[in-house]
Amino acid sequence: MSEMTIKELARICGVAVSTVSRAMNDRSDVNPQTRTRIRAAAEKYGYVPNASARRLKIGSTDTIAVFIQGEFGQLLIEVLQHLEVAFADAGYDVTLSHVADTQNDHAGLVERIVREGKFGGVVFLGRYGSADREASAQLSRRLGEIDVPMVFCTTPDYSGSAAQHSSISVDDHAGARDLTAHLISRGHRRIAFVGAGEEPDREHAWALRLAGYRAALQDAGVPFDESLVVASVVEGQVYTMRNGYESTQRWLQSGRAGATAFFAVCDTAAIGAGRALIEAGLSVPADVSLVGFDGLDVADYYNPRLTTIVQPVSEIAQSTARVLLATMREPARAIEQVWVRGRLVEGASVAAPPAS
Amino acid sequence: MSEMTIKELARICGVAVSTVSRAMNDRSDVNPQTRTRIRAAAEKYGYVPNASARRLKIGSTDTIAVFIQGEFGQLLIEVLQHLEVAFADAGYDVTLSHVADTQNDHAGLVERIVREGKFGGVVFLGRYGSADREASAQLSRRLGEIDVPMVFCTTPDYSGSAAQHSSISVDDHAGARDLTAHLISRGHRRIAFVGAGEEPDREHAWALRLAGYRAALQDAGVPFDESLVVASVVEGQVYTMRNGYESTQRWLQSGRAGATAFFAVCDTAAIGAGRALIEAGLSVPADVSLVGFDGLDVADYYNPRLTTIVQPVSEIAQSTARVLLATMREPARAIEQVWVRGRLVEGASVAAPPAS
């Protein structure tokens, strides 16, 4: 079944191609009857306008591109689903590109797709850029030169002091501070932080959460102990169960014990850490407390239920859509950095430290 | 920064547009020096060929479209990531469209995108179609009329007796049979199956797994007991923790006890079921055994480690790429139904039934 063109449909309907075009695009300047007749014929013969030709003429499209780079977990999926709804409500399609971190020159690839694509707007979801801070900032600047509205979602703009783009994130710092304060209020003083990355990159979620943890310690007058920071051992996969597990395991094996609570960088890492604790013969929360971050389903169904910070994914997605759509309407619009406050939800994974 | 066109670049380089086109497309019939010079200029001025114009001329593309409809969990993400690698190796980009089940006329939407898209090939990942069996079969037939190679991945073709498309799945039936046989070998006779859907649709994963479960019972001479089938209570979300939890909870509350083991339709449902069991005061595996299906990370890190069937996601993705690429080369190629055998992995969630 070969594809039908506007020309053939025009001939069938006995009208000009311009009339078909108008009918298909719901222009007001078509006779309603003509419009109905043409659309019926389109339906009958399975005519679908060629999107490439349309795009070539129009120059831009009703499509929002969402880029996810590297790690791609449940949290991003949930945000993505809310983004789809929010943009659909505004009449936009959403297309997703996942670019593997391992892909050669992934930064160049992203840039190429954005330039080629003629998208109405672009969302960068999750982290982007490379581990190299300067390279990331450079990518951000290069993206800024492309004439397409874009926002960063669940990640701040890494371009440094002079932000190039709007961004919407959970308030990692405040959430981590709340969570740590919660542990302190239960009597904990020796709290390990699981999943610190290695790059000196202040804007990563783990770094912001680590900073919030330190702020809470300071608030309470608890001295910060470097030896309680559990470094990530699985490269490029900070936010995974495997990293939570292997990092905690290595830390425990190196004899650095003495923590009464573990704050993992995210829920999945917490579950991994939980396995390492169990294998070390420790019971949660009787022997040690454990908290995560993100508020995924898995935190709620894990045994024991995980105390965590729930990210307001729907709100994050809606803000993202709002800011991007506003930027599309008004490209000169000011950059906006939105930080959405997460909500502490208590599970059953925190208890007072054992009397010992 | 306005976008540069082939015409401008040609003028800058002092050559014809056709020469630029040849240089950018790596044709053999260009002077290597000219080619180098043009590509350097393209790099310098940030020239990127307009994908829409290119597509309009070429008629098809180096892009594979992956469609995910409805539920979109960790398993599909893993398969997706492997698909991206497999297609990238063959020189194809991958673009993902997620179509919500709730979206109005999602079947029509999919059809429209496929027709419009001029994709090199299409992968349907996860289930597709609607709960209505006949509607699904009809969609499959309509898709078959579109002149684009397509395959179904992790789902069979629903079009009924005369399959229209190739498909690659784990062998749900065999896996469920193995898993059930495993439980029987540990002494279980009263095994509940958690997560049966409501549609009379034999090809759904849950239905195939339920059939495998029944086959194993029959193999062992254990009578099938309808009251041990735990129906899904969360509509349209069979494979979620929430459905595993609520379905099991409702089943337990309705007084239908007596099961010594629970076979959940997938790992996430198993974790949900696990919470319902815990809340009912039952301990896994001391009081009841619990198994899942899929082999997600979460099964491995759950407490207790979940016995499950691990889907060979890499193999499934590679077969999918192989079959689709072959179909693209040879459109008249025969339909192929591939069933990949999963691997039973023992965790710590199965024990002999309590002596009682």
Place this chain on the structure above:
DNA sequence: CTGAAAGCGCTTACAG
């Protein structure tokens, strides 16, 4: 309200 015509930015025979 409708039609004839130009042109979006490419690729590809065709001619040299």
Place this chain on the structure above:
DNA sequence: CTGAAAGCGCTTACAG
């Protein structure tokens, strides 16, 4: 190896 020209299928002023 290179260039001039046609044309992919649309949309949109422009003229009626």
